[in-house]
Amino acid sequence: MIETFTYEALPSRVRFGRGTISDVAAEVERLGRRALVLTTPQQVGAGQRLGALLGPALAGYFTEATMHTPVEVTERALVTLRETGADCVVALGGGSTTGLGKALALRTGVAQVVIPTTYAGSEMTPILGQTEAGRKTTIRSLDVLPETVIYDVDLTVSLPPLLSATSGINAMAHAVEALYARDRNPIISLMAEDGIRALSSALPILVHEPGNLEARTNALYGAWLCGCCLGAVGMALHHKLCHTLGGSFDLPHAETHTVILPHAVAYNAAAAPEAMAAICRALGAPDAAQGLFDLVRALGVPLSLAELGMPESGIETAADIAVENPYWNPRPITRDGIRDLLANAYAGERPRAAIVEDEAA
């Protein structure tokens, strides 16, 4: 049954397809005159090919984008932005490069074109995480939402198979939590279910055939839908837990999401039956948490927090942190429940169905 809901559309222009990067000069022209190209040091070559397509609209390059958007990197990029006189940025890369573009937009109002090359989904969200002196803070503001996103399937072919798998599961996690979000709505739930369906069908193909264009197209389309979910509704246990684990033990972002997702879904299953039914339909599996675990296992990526380098003592530490600042979740957050979840994820064991009767009070 459709419940009372609020739906707020986020303004953004999307070009999707193969070879769409060739439209970049025209897309920049809609927003400004000259663009600063942003990349990581690993994607300098792709940035230069993009610069050639921009022609006279190219103002310069900044190639030091870094994971978790350190403020000192943003300050160096600000100097380059001012020196080149750019009134637009084109961020080509994953969530790290998109984050830098957003950080510049927040400080200067510069217009953004984003060309995503991973499945992280940051390009569809008004959210920016930044780190300063080792502390990560997150803000939500329409000022950081990119104006234009160019999805070019061809640029994702070079994403290594295992990174494709973990980045894809990271994206699916946005959709999974959107399905049981407190502020969920039927439009975003449609996107979430189709995003899970598209990614879960594509990822097992991509780990063996990274050049399969049909699977690449499905994965990028799914990542777009999942990014929309992250931008539109609030996240819960899974995202909070991954944030805690990443921050406390310096664990890699997408891999942590990949390990935790089946366990977070098992924890919430009994409290979110409609969401579980949608996940099952999307995966073609009889049980949501088990289906996600089987998918992750089939991808050949790490299944345990131990493999990611978390110390065993982290189980107790993270369980303590998880109950420190209460937040909304379909099933109440209890220390024992989170401890069990983490112990299971630490060992990489199959998620256990949660026992919820004792929590009715």
Ligand code: NAD
């Ligand atoms: P990333 O951007 O750090 O990229 C990982 C590495 O892969 C980089 O070296 C990058 O240059 C390289 N790479 C990217 N695409 C490639 C391609 N097609 N071919 C070859 N190499 C490629 O990783 P990510 O997972 O996309 O982003 C993670 C960051 O994004 C984290 O800081 C996370 O917090 C942030 N994030 C933010 C949001 C948001 O809404 N604000 C959403 C999701 C993620």
